[in-house]
Amino acid sequence: MxxxxxxxxxxxxxxxxxxxxxxxxxxxxxxxxxxxxxxxxxxxxxxxxxxxxxxxxxxxxxxxxxxxxGTTVGPMTMAPPIGYGAKELQKAYGLTNASSRTGTIVVIGAGAYPTLESDLAIYRSAYHLPACTKANGCFRQMNYLGGAPYKPAKGGDMQYGEEELAVETALDVDMASAACPKCRIISMQVPVIDGFYGTTKQTHNAILHFATGVRTAKKLGADAVSISYGYPTDKYSDKGKIATLMRQPGMAIVSSSGDDGFMFEEGQWPQSLRTVTSAGGTSLYVDKSAKRGYREVAWNGAGSGCTDDLGPAVGQPKSVSKACYGHRAASDISAVADPYTGVAVYDSYAPYTGMPYGFIVVGGTSASSPFLAGLYARAPRNKSIIGPNTVYAAPSSAFHDVTIGTNFGVGMCKAMGYRNNLCDSAVGWDGPTGRGTPAGLKAFKH
Incomplete structure (x- = not known):
């Protein structure tokens, strides 16, 4: 550590x-x-x-x-916030007039975060979203088994970890709020140690805790789960008990595709699983000349690649999986992830430094995953959902097709023996952005 x-x-x-x-x-x-x-x-x-x-x-x-x-240069903090806010994201993805049900979103992350409820209140107030509190039944915190949330860590390295990991958790709940303002939100915690790199045993323990949290979410009646973490894949993570826990028909499970671009055949868990929707990423720009007022290109950090020990994702057609020679190809669907076109996030938890951030600008596929999970929860409930099956069954009109950008270098995938659309944006499906970004809720209810 x-x-x-x-x-x-x-x-x-x-x-x-x-x-x-x-x-x-x-x-x-x-x-x-x-x-x-x-x-x-x-x-x-x-x-x-x-x-x-x-x-x-x-x-x-x-x-x-x-x-x-002692440095005087640091994160881009400002109130009012600089990054994209809830109302802008709703407009960009065709949600302004979309129906909204009171679904339940579970975001699973590592470590304690005792100021999360008050931080969420500040974010939602800034964008005139309805209050989401423990008192009104909208917000809950718990551990991955469904019990009381963890108490703050003691000791420098664990406090240090919790302060960093709080940025992730704040991003998760803020993006879930932006996608579905009326949804209930559960922040589910695994131990802070699970957020660190470690031995194979420690990694397997973390994977088990996250997967158990997914099962707990299903027992609580959740509509969607988001996991913005990535772990190395192996037989333990991809098959057997873990695969069974991560197969929950009727509940969407969404996970970040990664922030390191094309990953060849070294996909990360859990987005590598057949029963998980892999969330890719884009750069989002305001463009008054575009019909919807925005345009998108593939973010160069968005993860893509193949999981060579698993078959295609549920619902993934042969026309897509052939890019990975019949194996699981990522990603499936995307939303904004580029930190340079990032989203506004509010985080005040600073147990280590004692210097809260406030509003910051954050990106990564950690932003797209909870946002997309929020859309699954916002759409009419579909008991047939398993993995990205509805994404692949939806018509092309359900997406903004992203046809510009690369996460590896134009033409480099072909030079390495892969199909170019694993790295380069293309008409239809491609690795960095999947089928594209949401144009309303059609992709989540078809």
Whole structure:
């Protein structure tokens, strides 16, 4: 395990001032923010398993614990927020006039987060979403077995982990809220140690905890589950007991495709499973000349690849799985994930540094996974759902087809002996974005 630096507390000196905010908001939406801003991998740089990336004020910014080391440049924090908000995401994906049922979304993540309910309230208030609290029955926190949530960790490295992992959890509940404002949200926790890289035994324990959480979610009557974490695949993760726990007909299970681009045949669990919807990612731009007012290209970090020990995902046609010689091909469907066109997230949990972020800009396929899970829960309930079957059964009108962009380099997949559409956007299905991004709710109820 990697321990964090020495703990420190103090006043934040980084962030964005009011005079900069409007120009940064505009730059994020028109695709020019990458010229000046930086980004940092919230998770894997520190040997954590989540799939989130945070925008920083400059390309010289350090990692998310940098302020404890005295640096004055850090995450792009600002109130009011800079990133895409709930109303904009609803407009971009055809949800403004879509029906909305009171479904239940479970997001599973690692570690305690005692300020999550109040943080969620601030996010929802900023976008005029209805209150979602424990008191009104909308919000719950629990452990993966259904019991009381975990207490905050003690000890520097565990507190350090929880502070970083809280960014992931805040992203999950905020994106679930944006996708389905009327849905109930359950934040389900596995032990904080499960969020760290570790031995094979530790990894298998973490996978078992997540899979058990999925079964608990089904027992609670959830409509959809989101897992924004990635673990290496092997016989233990892909077959036997784990595969059985991860097969829950009538409940959608969505997971991040990864943030490292094309992964060859080294797909990560659980998005590699046949019964899980793999969430790819795009860059989202405001474009007044486009019919819907937005355009998208494949995000260069969106995960894609093959799971060579498993057959096609449930419902995945041969025309798609042939890209992986008949095996499971990822991803299935996408939403915004590029941190340079990232979403607004509110996170105040800072047990390690004592310096809360507030509103930040976050991306990664950790953003697309809970957003898509929210759409599954928002759509009319479909007991026949298993894996991405409804995504592949839906008509082409259910998607915004993404035909520009690559996650490996144009033509590189072919040069490596694979089909180009595993890496390069194309008409119809492609690896980085699947069938495309949602145009309303058709893909989740067909």
């Amino acid at each position: 990697v321990a964090g630096p020495a703990s420190a507390t103090g006043t934040r000196t980084d962030g964005v001032n009011t005079s900069q905010a409007q120009s940064l908001r505009t730059a994020l939406r028109n695709g020019t923010l990458a010229r000046t801003a930086g980004k940092t991998d919230v998770c894997s740089v520190h040997r954590l398993r989540c799939q989130a990336e945070m925008l920083t004020v400059s390309k010289k910014s350090k990692t998310p614990i940098r302020q404890s080391l």
